[in-house]
Amino acid sequence: MSKPGQERPPLARSIRRAIGQAVESFSLILPHDRILLGLSGGKDSILLALGLRELQRRSPVPFHLQACFVDSHGEDSVPPSLQDFAASLGIPLVTRSYPIFPILKEREEAHPCSLCAHLRRGILASCAQETGNNVLALGHHLDDALETTLLNLCHAGRFRCFSPHMTMSRSGIRVIRPLVFLEESAVAAEVARLGYIPSAPPCPFGMEGRRGAMKHLLKELETSIPEIKGNLLHALQTHPLPDGWGTPSGASRRRSAP
Numbered sequence: 001m002s003k004p005g006q007e008r009p010p011l012a013r014s015i016r017r018a019i020g021q022a023v024e025s026f027s028l029i030l031p032h033d034r035i036l037l038g039l040s041g042g043k044d045s046i047l048l049a050l051g052l053r054e055l056q057r058r059s060p061v062p063f064h065l066q067a068c069f070v071d072s073h074g075e076d077s078v079p080p081s082l083q084d085f086a087a088s089l090g091i092p093l094v095t096r097s098y099p100i101f102p103i104l105k106e107r108e109e110a111h112p113c114s115l116c117a118h119l120r121r122g123i124l125a126s127c128a129q130e131t132g133n134n135v136l137a138l139g140h141h142l143d144d145a146l147e148t149t150l151l152n153l154c155h156a157g158r159f160r161c162f163s164p165h166m167t168m169s170r171s172g173i174r175v176i177r178p179l180v181f182l183e184e185s186a187v188a189a190e191v192a193r194l195g196y197i198p199s200a201p202p203c204p205f206g207m208e209g210r211r212g213a214m215k216h217l218l219k220e221l222e223t224s225i226p227e228i229k230g231n232l233l234h235a236l237q238t239h240p241l242p243d244g245w246g247t248p249s250g251a252s253r254r255r256s257a258p
């Protein structure tokens with residue numbers, strides 16, 4: 001990550017536009033929202049933090065930002081570079097420690113990704129509640145959404161994906177994904193252009209498994225069908241999914257940023 005105090009160029013206009021489009025299309029941010037963003041130190045959550053911070057500066061809709069890092073090894077350690085990064089943006093950082101990886105290893109999970117994500121989301125949602133936040137922001141991008149769609153199609157026989165904006169039933173915390181219109185390559189390129197070096201993924205299970213296979217499949221499909229991502233996104237937006245990619249949530253009638 002860049003050194004604190006170093007002059008940072010502004011986000012590219014195309015990136016700001018894509019984030020603004022998601023925020024507007026799905027009414028992601030409402031006046032006086034208190035947003036906790038999941039900050040892992042990977043490229044996606046770096047861009048999420050940069051994007052939301054910039055939106056906060058420019059938007060007439062006031063909202064509060066805080067970040068949370070989950071140490072999934074359960075060792076109570078926080079990378080110092082992450083603290084520096086959050087401090088450089090003026091975003092307060094809280095941390096939580098929970099032995100997600102040791103638990104998954106002990107259970108010898110065949111497909112650990114979904115349980116890992118589920119546990120982490122639960123920890124982040126509890127943290128949001130404990131710290132007085134009503135919204136949890138995650139850095140999922142378009143490729144994540146399309147891989148999840150393919151995973152559901154291929155392995156569960158259903159056309160489903162996570163939602164850009166949903167409300168968790170037990171906690172009432174709203175989960176938002178402002179990067180859903182950005183391709184992974186655009187996220188990586190922008191983070192590199194801005195001079196940040198993301199932390200290496202801490203996952204001890206690697207990119208193998210079903211999700212990794214979907215990533216390869218999407219790449220392969222793209223070589224013979226260059227417009228595949230746009231078409232899949234169009235299908236998500238036009239198919240009447242219960243998770244509402246096409247129809248903005250009920251919150252849309254209220255005023256949202258930007």
Ligand SMILES: Nc1ncnc2c1ncn2[C@@H]1O[C@H](COP(=O)(O)OP(=O)(O)OP(=O)(O)O)[C@@H](O)[C@H]1O
Pocket residue numbers: 037038039040041042043044045046048068069070071072117120137138139140201
């Ligand atoms: N250890 C963590 N602490 C806090 N938030 C996290 C952590 N890991 C993931 N998240 C949040 O969940 C989102 C999705 O996580 P996932 O592991 O699927 O993505 P990723 O591609 O590894 O993301 P990133 O590049 O941000 O690490 C991240 O973008 C981030 O907002």
